[in-house]
Amino acid sequence: MKRKLFAALLALVMVVSILPLGVFAAETVTTEAALVAAVANDNTIVLGADIELTERLMITKNITLDLNGYTLFGNYVSETAYVGLSGTLVVNDSSELGTGKIVSAKDCAIGNYGMVTINGGTFVAGIDDLYDMAALYNYYYNDTAYGTSVINGGTFDNVFNCLFWNI
Secondary structure, three states: OHHHHHHHHHHHHHHHHHOOHHHOOOEEEOOHHHHHHHOOOOEEEEEOOOEEEOOOEEEOOEEEEEOOOOEEEEOOOOEEEEEOOOOEEEEEOOOOOOOOEEEEOOOEEEEEOOEEEEOOOEEEEOOOOOOOOEEEEEOEEOOEEOOEEEEOOOEEEEOOOEEEEOO
16 A cells, blocks of 8 residues: 555656646746746746836747736837747736736737637727737738637727737
8 A cells, every 4th residue: 555655646746847837836027027038938927017018028938927907018019919820828817806908009919920818808909009900910911820819808999990800
């Protein structure tokens, strides 16, 4: 009996040892630099403050972003968040009032070539721009769709043009 228990415990330890560290803890970020560093690896990220981006947030890994009631604002960038071909983005808002936002002053809140899942938050695009805007833009080129989105929740708002583009 002791051998079976020891074997089971050893197997559990081996499985846990190969899991990525991000499985165990979320990383809370409060600055643009910390956010950019956090998306460089597969990660679960929680906003701990409103963050204004000076460049679009490039997502090429598996990222879960909890807006946590704060705003991610892209000023002077074409997309606030850009999900690349190999990128996956899951957006949640764990705040009690659901006040988390991704906002773009220009073209789109999220530009997507990869996979996006929206579970919560508010997405706004084009607050000071007169060009084509979309709160969520799935890229489409030469009759080929590149971005895939699953929308389970959230609110989409647009100031001028459209809420979704090529979904």
